[in-house]
Structures are given as structure tokens and as C-alpha cells.
Amino acid sequence: MDATILGLLLLDGVQNGVIYGLLALAMVLVFAVTRVILVPIGELMMFAPLSFVWLQGGKLPGTLWLALALGALWALLERGRGRGLPLVGGAGLLLLFLLARGSPALAYLAALLLVVYLGVATYRVFFQPMRAASPEGEHRGATVLALLIMAVGLHVAYQGLGLVFFGPEQFRPDPLLQGEVVVGLTWQGALVLAFALLSAAALYLFFRRSLFGKALLAAAENRLGARLCGIRPEEAGMVAFAIAGLMAALSGLLLAPLINAAYFMGFMLGLKAFVAAILGGLVSYPVAFFGAVLVGLFESFTSFYASAYKEALVFLLLVPALFYQSLRAKGVEE
Amino acid sequence: MRRYLWFALLLLPFLLSPFPFYVTLLNFFAIAALVALSLYVLTGLGGMTSFAQAAFMGVAAYATALLTTRAGVSPWAGLALGLGLTLAFALVLGLLTVRLKGHFLPLSTIAWQVALYILAGNLVGLTGGHTGLTDLPALSLGSFSLDSPFRYAFLSLFLLALLVLALHNLRESRLGRALLALRGDALTAASFGVDPAALRLKAFLLAGGIAGLAGFLYAHFLRFVNPTPFSLEASIKYLVMAVAGGVGTIPGVLLGSALFTGLEDWLKDLLPLLLGRQGNYETIAYGLVLAGILLFAPQGLWPLLAGKRAFGRPALPEAKPLPQRPPSGRRGEVVLEARGLRKAFGGLLAVNGVSFALRRGEILALIGPNGAGKSTTFNLVTGALPPDGGQVFLFGQEVTGLPPYRVHPLGLGRTFQHPHIFPEMTVLENAALATYARTRAGFLQVLFGLHRKEEARALATALEALRRVGLGELALERADRLTAGQQRLLELARLLASGAEVLLLDEPGAGLRAGEKRELAKLLLALAREGYSVLLVDHDMDLVMGLADRVVVMNYGEKIAEGTPEEVQKNPLVRAAYLGEVEAA
Numbered sequence: 001m002d003a004t005i006l007g008l009l010l011l012d013g014v015q016n017g018v019i020y021g022l023l024a025l026a027m028v029l030v031f032a033v034t035r036v037i038l039v040p041i042g043e044l045m046m047f048a049p050l051s052f053v054w055l056q057g058g059k060l061p062g063t064l065w066l067a068l069a070l071g072a073l074w075a076l077l078e079r080g081r082g083r084g085l086p087l088v089g090g091a092g093l094l095l096l097f098l099l100a101r102g103s104p105a106l107a108y109l110a111a112l113l114l115v116v117y118l119g120v121a122t123y124r125v126f127f128q129p130m131r132a133a134s135p136e137g138e139h140r141g142a143t144v145l146a147l148l149i150m151a152v153g154l155h156v157a158y159q160g161l162g163l164v165f166f167g168p169e170q171f172r173p174d175p176l177l178q179g180e181v182v183v184g185l186t187w188q189g190a191l192v193l194a195f196a197l198l199s200a201a202a203l204y205l206f207f208r209r210s211l212f213g214k215a216l217l218a219a220a221e222n223r224l225g226a227r228l229c230g231i232r233p234e235e236a237g238m239v240a241f242a243i244a245g246l247m248a249a250l251s252g253l254l255l256a257p258l259i260n261a262a263y264f265m266g267f268m269l270g271l272k273a274f275v276a277a278i279l280g281g282l283v284s285y286p287v288a289f290f291g292a293v294l295v296g297l298f299e300s301f302t303s304f305y306a307s308a309y310k311e312a313l314v315f316l317l318l319v320p321a322l323f324y325q326s327l328r329a330k331g332v333e334e
Numbered sequence: 335m336r337r338y339l340w341f342a343l344l345l346l347p348f349l350l351s352p353f354p355f356y357v358t359l360l361n362f363f364a365i366a367a368l369v370a371l372s373l374y375v376l377t378g379l380g381g382m383t384s385f386a387q388a389a390f391m392g393v394a395a396y397a398t399a400l401l402t403t404r405a406g407v408s409p410w411a412g413l414a415l416g417l418g419l420t421l422a423f424a425l426v427l428g429l430l431t432v433r434l435k436g437h438f439l440p441l442s443t444i445a446w447q448v449a450l451y452i453l454a455g456n457l458v459g460l461t462g463g464h465t466g467l468t469d470l471p472a473l474s475l476g477s478f479s480l481d482s483p484f485r486y487a488f489l490s491l492f493l494l495a496l497l498v499l500a501l502h503n504l505r506e507s508r509l510g511r512a513l514l515a516l517r518g519d520a521l522t523a524a525s526f527g528v529d530p531a532a533l534r535l536k537a538f539l540l541a542g543g544i545a546g547l548a549g550f551l552y553a554h555f556l557r558f559v560n561p562t563p564f565s566l567e568a569s570i571k572y573l574v575m576a577v578a579g580g581v582g583t584i585p586g587v588l589l590g591s592a593l594f595t596g597l598e599d600w601l602k603d604l605l606p607l608l609l610g611r612q613g614n615y616e617t618i619a620y621g622l623v624l625a626g627i628l629l630f631a632p633q634g635l636w637p638l639l640a641g642k643r644a645f646g647r648p649a650l651p652e653a654k655p656l657p658q659r660p661p662s663g664r665r666g667e668v669v670l671e672a673r674g675l676r677k678a679f680g681g682l683l684a685v686n687g688v689s690f691a692l693r694r695g696e697i698l699a700l701i702g703p704n705g706a707g708k709s710t711t712f713n714l715v716t717g718a719l720p721p722d723g724g725q726v727f728l729f730g731q732e733v734t735g736l737p738p739y740r741v742h743p744l745g746l747g748r749t750f751q752h753p754h755i756f757p758e759m760t761v762l763e764n765a766a767l768a769t770y771a772r773t774r775a776g777f778l779q780v781l782f783g784l785h786r787k788e789e790a791r792a793l794a795t796a797l798e799a800l801r802r803v804g805l806g807e808l809a810l811e812r813a814d815r816l817t818a819g820q821q822r823l824l825e826l827a828r829l830l831a832s833g834a835e836v837l838l839l840d841e842p843g844a845g846l847r848a849g850e851k852r853e854l855a856k857l858l859l860a861l862a863r864e865g866y867s868v869l870l871v872d873h874d875m876d877l878v879m880g881l882a883d884r885v886v887v888m889n890y891g892e893k894i895a896e897g898t899p900e901e902v903q904k905n906p907l908v909r910a911a912y913l914g915e916v917e918a919a
Contacts, residue, residue: 037437039444126625130632144437145383149577150628152385152444156570157621163613271445278441308456312449318442322430329433 008184009300015189015258017296018196019251021289023273025203026244028280028288033216033240035144036127037282039151041248041273042266043158044119048111048249049256050162050263053171055100055107062165064097067114070121077124086124089117104174112249119245120238126150128234155267162263170265175257192254199247200289207285216240272299272314279321281328291321337502340495347487358483359595361555364490365548366575367591371497372544373576374587379510380537381517382436385569386427386443389450390420390542391549392564396454398550399467399559409473409554417546424542425535432534439538447566454561466560473554483555490551497544500781501584507780507789511767513537515756521718522754524738525747526832527771536777567617571598574620578627580634582758589636650809651762653790655798656772661835661865665695669729669867670746670836675714676723677707684710686891687724692836697858697868699878702888703911708871709751711888712840715869716748717741728836743771747834751841751871753821757814761805764813764824765796768832799831800824803857818845826857837861839870843877855881879903887911 023041030038047063054061071090075083093113100106130146177187207213219226219236226233252261259265272295279291298317303310350356369387377383384390397419398412427446431439454461461467472481473489480486504510512533515523520530553559562568571594579590598616605615631638663669670692677685685707692698700708713719715726717738725734733741747768755764769792775785800806803823808816816824822842829837842858843851851874858868858881872878878885879899887895887902889911895902902908 037441126629129629144435145377145381145440146628146632148437148440149383149573150625152570153574153621153624153628155621156567156617157625160613160615160618160621164609164611164615164618167611168613268448271448274441275445278438282437309453312452312456315445315449318445319430322434322438322442325438326430326433329435 004183005304009304010297011184011189013297013300014293015185015192015296016299017293018193019255020269020273020276020295021292022196022199022247022251023270024276024280024288024292025200025285026247027270027273027277028282028285029203030240030244031277031282033219034123034127034131034147034237036123036147037144037151037274038241038244039148039270039274040122040155040158041244042268042270043155043162043263044115044245044266045248045252045269046162046261046263046266047118047158048115048252049173049261050166050171051114052107052111052253052256053173053261054166055097055110056102056104056173058101060097060101062161063114063118064093066161066165067093067118067121070125071117074121074124077129086121093117108253111253112246115249115252116242116245119241119248122154123237123241124234126154128237131233131237159263159267166263168262168264170260170262171256172260173253173256176254186258188254188257192258195250195254199250203243203285212239268311272296275314275317275321278318278325281325337499340498341492343491343495344488346491347484351484354483357487359599360487361483361490363592363595364487364494365552365555366572366595367494367588368490368497368548368551369545369572370576370579370587370591371494371501371584372541372548373573374501374581374584375504375513375537375544376541377573377576378581378583378587379505379513379517380534381513382534382538383440383573384443384538384541385440385566385573386447386450387541387545387572388564388566388568389443389447390424390545391552391568392450392454392559392561393420393423394546394549395553395559395564396461396467398553399470400460402471403467403469409471409550412553413547413550416550417543420542420546420549421539424539428535428538432531432538439534443569444566447569451561451565454564462560464560464562466558468558470554470557470559472557480554486555490555493547493551498584498588499783503783503785504777504780505584507785508766508770508773508775508792509533509536509777509780511759511763512770514759515767518756518758519754521738522750523767525716525718525742526768526828527739527742529737529739540777540781567614567620570617570624571620574624574627578623578634580636582633583636583640585640586634586636589639590634593635651790651793651797653787653794655795656769656791656833658795658833661694661867663694663865665865666693668692668727669694670715670869671727672711672715672724673727674724675711675721675726677710677714677719677721683891685714685721688888688891688893689724690886690893690896692867692869694867695862695865696883697862697870697881699882699885700869700871700888701873701875701878701885702894705890706888706911707891708888709840710891712748712838712871716746716838742832742834745834746836746838747829747832748838749822749825749829749840749842751844753818753825755813755816755821755824757812759813760809761800761811761813761816761824762793762796762809765800765809765827765831766792768799768828769795772833796827796831799827802830803827804853819847819850822846822854823850826854835866837866837868839868839872841872842870843872843874851877 026041027038030036051061051063068090071086075086096110100110175188177191180186181190207217215231216236216239219231219233273292276292276295277288280287295317299310299314302313346360347357350360372387394416397416398409401407401412401415402409427442431442455464472479474480480489512523512528516530516533524530575590575594576587580586601616601619606612609615668691673689675685675688688711702708714721717736720735725732728744728746773788773792775788779785797809800809803826805823805827842854862868882899885899885902886893887908894907895905
């Protein structure tokens with residue numbers, strides 16, 4: 001291996017790694033606030049570029065109808081003024097999609113907002129009723145398990161729907177920026193890197209500096225306590241899903257011109273992010289992010305040496321990650 | 335013997351023999367039900383889950399396929415290798431995750447499932463890639479070849495009935511109770527001698543082995559293997575079966591397997607027609623059915639059909655209780671001693687240099703204002719929390735920092751500030767959980783039903799303890815029917831059934847009415863006379879002062895006084911701590 005190849009592999013690894021990192025941050029955030037392990041994040045991520053491609057082709061994507069259907073259920077579940085958000089949001093989304101056909105800038109925005117809306121509606125319709133029904137505290141372990149089963153169920157459902165909406169083909173939307181900075185690093189790739197670092201920094205500032213971010217974390221730590229302080233846990237959950245949806249959609253839109261987009265591709269990206277999140281024990285944001293970069297590098301080098309197995313080899317990283325967490329574990333969890 | 339009725343399943347092939355298609359489905363049902371039952375062990379009993387059951391099937395299926403087609407050996411050798419390999423995979427995955435919080439195991443199984451599936455598709459030289467391996471030999475029993483679906487159905491259904499029996503045995507055993515307890519509340523289970531990580535690992539191995547058996551059956555039924563039936567989607571399909579039918583009950587799991595085996599076939603024909611394209615669209619239905627069940631009937635369909643009728647034990651146990659070693663030893667000897675215990679939570683020093691000794695046959699009360707560190711002291715002594723400093727001795731043996739499941743068998747039992755009982759079990763089963771450390775039957779014995787004698791004696795022990803505290807009449811009720819006071823008594827009965835001689839009671843009087851408190855005091859005094867040693871924490875001064883031989887008073891994590899109730903009541907430091915009086919000194 002010479003220096004050029006080494007450089008290319010490093011670049012490739014970091015570029016993919018930061019995207020895994022963003023997904024991992026979103027997963028840790030959602031888990032911290034809602035105890036949901038967001039397995040369908042990969043599908044949310046792929047829905048954005050695929051919907052974008054459909055809009056560019058002048059068609060309305062099936063994801064729009066999915067989002068509107070879930071939005072309608074969301075509105076049914078709310079009472080009084082709470083219905084405003086899903087109804088106005090759904091109507092706005094429909095209008096935006098009708099206007100965005102053929103207009104790339106609007107289509108970008110539409111695809112982004114679609115995934116955010118879909119993310120929030122998913123939480124409100126599927127996860128929040130489960131959390132409300134289950135007693136907090138003593139049986140929380142069972143609840144995390146039930147939430148996980150739900151998340152996995154939604155993953156297969158959304159993936160199947162992705163196949164119905166978009167078919168099995170891969171699509172490569174036009175990049176926002178054309179050309180290369182240096183050999184091996186496109187401007188689009190540089191954009192991905194910049195976006196990832198900016199998002200990580202923004203999340204850090206949001207949780208460390210803003211009152212609302214702190215309130216979200218408080219709701220994550222102790223629902224009852226947060227409620228007593230005037231923070232509604234339902235709201236916190238919806239905000240967490242909105243942030244996760246936003247990050248997934250942006251990552252998807254930026255990454256798709258580099259790696260293509262297809263209905264089945266999100267899941268593997270999400271799983272790799274999950275490996276990184278495990279490195280951080282699903283609690284540490286920085287470890288999850290840097291773990292993700294490590295996963296990206298590992299993957300890039302294994303694909304050079306054993307490309308057929310690279311997807312399987314990534315999961316080998318789980319072994320040291322779990323072993324490390326196991327050593328740190330307390331004797332008996334309460 | 336009602337349980338042998340399951341073998342009536344073997345009549346189904348005769349009934350369906352005019353319809354070859356349904357005989358084939360019957361085999362698929364039996365195989366699917368085996369896998370779904372492996373999830374009954376994990377999810378229904380153990381409160382874990384696995385998204386890799388199809389991968390475990392695949393490991394065993396490929397093992398037997400390779401061994402029989404390449405090496406030409408008997409399929410039964412393939413079964414042995416297949417089971418060995420699945421158990422090895424489950425062992426590695428289990429060892430890595432059982433000590434972690436509940437969600438790490440299922441999450442890791444997703445990753446392994448995906449990795450194994452990719453390997454099966456890509457190791458073309460070994461597995462034949464996506465074309466797979468063909469021409470597996472048919473199974474034969476002696477000279478009887480199981481080469482038609484009709485004949486094969488007898489084997490698959492026989493194994494299914496056998497597994498159902500074995501899992502019934504498991505549910506009604508010390509291990510079944512311990513798994514259920516672990517799911518609800520690992521600390522309580524550990525306080526009665528259950529090693530959570532070890533038990534979870536064994537359950538995971540059992541589930542892996544069952545899935546391996548199903549994979550073996552699958553491979554020799556189709557006589558062809560390829561990666562598709564061992565994908566993540568397949569694993570999820572089995573989970574949907576179990577959860578939809580009711581993962582907490584065996585009939586529920588069977589119901590779900592039957593429903594979805596039929597439904598799958600129908601969906602695979604119907605959905606592509608509806609959508610006008612080929613593809614695995616049935617996953618959409620699985621996902622949405624799973625979501626619907628979790629939202630609207632989290633217990634699954636079976637409890638809805640079967641109603642609230644309890645399928646519990648019909649009669650009270652009549653066997654002889656387990657041998658009770660009466661508390662022996664000299665009265666007044668030190669049984670439990672804490673020396674200089676220290677524990678800090680971050681900057682808060684919760685317990686700072688607390689020492690006390692509990693003597694045989696005495697009632698020692700640990701009192702102090704809220705936040706004085708009493709419950710933390712309890713947790714340090716019982717092993718629920720490791721101390722930062724100091725030592726604990728039980729019967730002269732150092733137990734500092736040992737986990738609760740190691741401390742309990744030495745003769746120490748505890749109750750909790752809020753009663754930790756298991757609402758889905760009967761009162762009797764709740765009490766019988768405590769005999770875990772006094773009984774021995776392991777997984778193999780239990781699965782084969784060789785534990786029944788011991789089990790009957792364990793239940794008799796539990797019943798005897800319940801009668802002693804006055805709950806004998808309620809033994810077969812579900813535990814969530816008990817009042818708060820009765821729950822306290824149940825916790826006490828559990829201690830008696832456990833055979834512990836040193837009893838640590840955390841606020842035993844809380845939530846009891848005055849009459850119940852008098853009964854409790856009488857019981858505790860009687861126990862102390864018999865040689866039990868009691869350490870209790872309570873806020874109720876009337877109860878404590880009337881009951882305790884000696885009192886240790888804590889404030890701000892430190893011991894401020896010790897002595898008889900009269901001495902302590904006169905102590906100015908104690909009065910200051912409780913009443914806020916200006917210190918006299």
C-alpha cells in the first residue's frame with residue numbers, strides 16, 4: 001500500500017465515519033430522552049434523498065402519504081390545541097411538496113421537513129403511547145425491551161414500504177457542490193465533513209449552554225422530576241425525534257450523491273452507527289462520535305483487504321466494545 | 335396427566351393427510367413454533383430477547399448441510415455439530431452481553447444476525463453463496479426414512495410436543511421462577527441467591543440450542559439450505575409470532591406460530607399481486623402487526639382468548655417441606671458485624687465509618703432521620719452496593735463487597751423498603767422464589783422433569799412459611815391482589831422460606847395498620863426467641879422502642895448513639911437529631 005492509497009482510505013474512512021458519528025449522536029440523544037433505540041433511523045435517512053429524487057423527477061413520493069397518514073393519526077391522538085401542530089404541519093408539507101416538484105432548492109427543504117415530520121409522528125403514534133402506558137421505574141427494563149421490539153418492527157415495516165415507494169433501484173442525486181478539492185476529496189465530501197463537525201458542535205452547545213437543551217437532558221434523567229419542573233416528557237420526546245430526524249435527513253441528503261441511495265441502504269449505515277454508540281455505552285456523546293470515526297476507518301481498511309466481508313467484519317468491533325462495557329458493568333442492576 | 339395431551343399434536347398429520355400442501359405447512363408450523371418457543375424462554379421468562387434466532391438456525395442448518403453433503407456422514411453427526419456450533423456462538427455473544435443492561439444483548443444479536451447472514455451469502459466456497467447447498471440426505475430413524483412431509487411431520491411434531499413439556503417443566507421450577515423474578519427485578523432475585531448474569535447466560539444458551547435444533551429440522555426437511563430463511567427478517571418473523579400470540583404463555587406462542595405460518599404463505603401470494611411487483615412485502619405486515627400488538631394487546635392474543643382464567647396450580651402442595659436447620663449456636667454470639675463502613679455517592683458521604691454488631695437472638699434497630707444513611711448501610715451489608723471502605727462479617731466470615739447472591743446463601747435475607755414482589759406470580763410462587771438457594775435442580779434436570787420431588791418440597795416450604803405469617807389462605811392468589819400490609823408479610827414469609835437466620839428488614843412496619851403492626855411485633859419477638867437475629871430499620875418509634883433489644887442511631891451517615899431503647903432516648907445527641915434541640919454539650 002502506498003501513500004496515495006493510504007490517504008484515500010483515510011479520507012474515505014473519515015468521511016463515512018463522521019456520518020456514522022452523526023447517526024450515533026442522534027441515537028444516543030433519542031435513547032437518553034425516550035429510552036427508544038432508534039433502529040429505523042437508517043430508513044428515515046434514506047427517505048430524504050429518495051423523496052428528493054422523486055420530487056426532482058416531478059413525482060410525489062409515497063413517503064409523503066405515509067407521513068400524512070401518520071400525521072392524521074397523530075392529530076387524532078392529540079386533544080385541543082395539540083392538534084394544531086400535526087394538522088398545520090401536514091397541510092404545509094403537502095403544499096410544499098406540490099410546489100417543490102422540479103425546484104431543487106424547495107425539494108431539498110421538502111425532503112428535509114418530510115423526514116422531521118415523519119420522525120415526530122412516528123414517536124407520537126408508536127412510541128409515546130407505550131411509554132405512557134408503562135409504569136416508570138421498577139419495570140423500566142421490560143419497557144426498554146418492548147420499545148426496542150417496536151423499533152425493530154418499524155424498521156422492517158418502513159424498509160418494506162421503502163421498497164414499495166421507491167423500488168429496488170439505487171439512485172444518485174446530483175451533489176450540491178461539483179468537483180474535487182484534492183484528488184480523492186470531492187467538494188461534496190468536504191461539505192459532509194464540515195456539516196458533521198458543525199452539527200456535533202451545535203449539539204454540544206445546545207445541551208451544554210441552552211436552557212432548553214438542559215431541560216431535555218433533565219427529562220431524560222428523571223421523567224417525574226422533569227414534569228414537576230414544568231417540562232413535559234412528551235414534548236421532550238418529540239423534540240428528540242425531530243432533532244434525530246433532522247440529522248438523519250441532512251446526512252442522507254449530503255451522503256447520497258457520494259454513495260447512492262436505495263431503500264435498503266440505510267439499515268447498514270444505522271447499524272454501524274449503533275456499533276459506535278455501543279462503544280460509548282449509549283450514554284457518551286463524544287465517545288460515540290469518535291467511535292464512529294473509528295468504525296469508518298476500520299471499514300475503509302477492511303474493504304481494501306477483504307471487500308466481500310467488510311460489512312460483516314465491522315461487527316467484529318462490537319466484541320471489544322462489549323467486552324469493555326462488560327468490565328465496567330456493576331454487579332447487579334437495579 | 336393433562337400435560338401429555340400435547341402429544342395429540344401427532345394426530346394432525348393423519349387428519350391433514352388428504353391435503354399434501356397442509357402437511358407441508360404443518361412441518362413449517364412445527365419448526366417455526368420451536369424457534370418461537372426459544373423466544374418464550376428468552377422474552378417470556380427471562381425478559382431478554384434475541385433478533386438472531388434465525389441466524390442460530392442457520393448455523394446449525396449449514397453445519398449439518400456441509401457435514402452430510404461434503405463429508406457424507408450421518409445427519410445425526412450433523413445435528414451434534416450444529417448444536418455445538420450454535421451453543422458456541424450463543425456462549426460468546428452471551429458472555430459479552432449478559433452482564434450489561436438489558437438492551438445490549440438484543441442489540442448485539444441484531445449485529446451478529448446481519449454479519450452471519452452476509453457471511454453465508456459471501457463465503458461462496460464454503461456455503462455456495464446465495465445458491466446454497468443442495469441434496470441434503472433425508473433423515474431416517476433406523477431403516478424408516480423420513481423422506482415425505484407426511485413422515486417428517488411426526489418427527490417435527492414429536493420434538494415440538496417434547497419441547498412444550500420441557501418448557502412447562504421449566505416454568506414450574508426454581509429456574510422458571512428465578513427467570514421471571516430476574517425480568518421484574520434483578521436485585522430481589524439476587525437477594526435470594528440468583529446470579530443474574532449466569533442465569534441469563536444459561537437461558538440464552540438454551541434458546542440458542544432450541545433454535546439450532548429447529549435449523550437442523552429445517553435443513554433436512556427442505557434438503558436444501560440458502561441464506562434467505564436465516565435473515566434478520568426471518569428472526570423478526572419469529573419474534574412477531576411469539577409476541578402476537580402472547581410471549582408470556584406457551585399456548586400463546588403456539589397460537590402465534592400457527593397463525594403466522596398460515597398468514598405468511600397467504601401474504602407472500604397476495605401482496606405482490608396487490609402491489610404489482612415482486613418483493614418481500616410481507617415484512618410490512620409483520621412490522622405493522624407487531625406495532626399493533628405492542629400498542630393494543632401487549633400481552634398478545636392468547637390472554638384475550640383465554641380470558642383472565644389463571645392456568646395456575648390447582649391444589650396446594652402436600653409434600654414434606656425442605657429440611658429446616660433450626661437456628662443453632664450460642665445466644666448472644668455475634669452473627670453479623672460491620673466495621674467502619676464507608677460509602678460516598680459523588681461528593682455526598684452517605685455512610686461514614688459506621689460499625690455495629692448483631693448478636694444471635696436479638697432485635698437490633700437502626701434508626702435515624704431521613705437521609706441518615708440507614709438504607710445505604712443496609713445495601714452495604716447485604717452486598718447490593720460495594721462499600722468504599724470498611725468490612726462486613728457474617729458468621730465470622732468476611733463478606734465485604736460480595737454480590738447479594740453470594741451473601742444470601744450464607745444465611746442472610748433481606749426485605750425492601752418498598753415491597754419487591756412479583757405481581758404476575760402467585761403468592762405461593764413469590765414465597766417459593768426464596769428457596770432458590772436451598773434447591774439444586776439445574777437446567778437439564780428441570781427440562782427433563784427430574785426436579786418434581788424437590789419442587790414439591792420447595793412449594794411446601796413456601797406454604798409453611800406463608801401459614802406462619804398468616805397468608806396461608808391466600809397462597810394461590812395472584813400476588814398483586816394483596817394489600818400493602820399483606821405484601822410486607824409476604825416478604826417476611828419469603829425470608830422464612832429462604833432458611834436465612836439473619837433477617838434484615840427495611841421498614842417492615844410501613845403501610846401496616848395498628849393491628850397488623852402488633853401481629854408483626856409478636857412474630858418478630860417469637861422469631862428472635864427461636865434464635866433468629868433481626869436487624870431492622872423503621873421510622874415508627876413506638877414499634878422500634880417496644881421491640882428492639884438495642885438501638886443504633888445514625889445521622890448524616892455517622893453513628894451517633896448505641897444502646898438500649900431507654901439509654902438512646904435519653905441521649906442528647908439523639909434528641910438533637912430528631913427534635914432539633916440545641917445540643918446540651
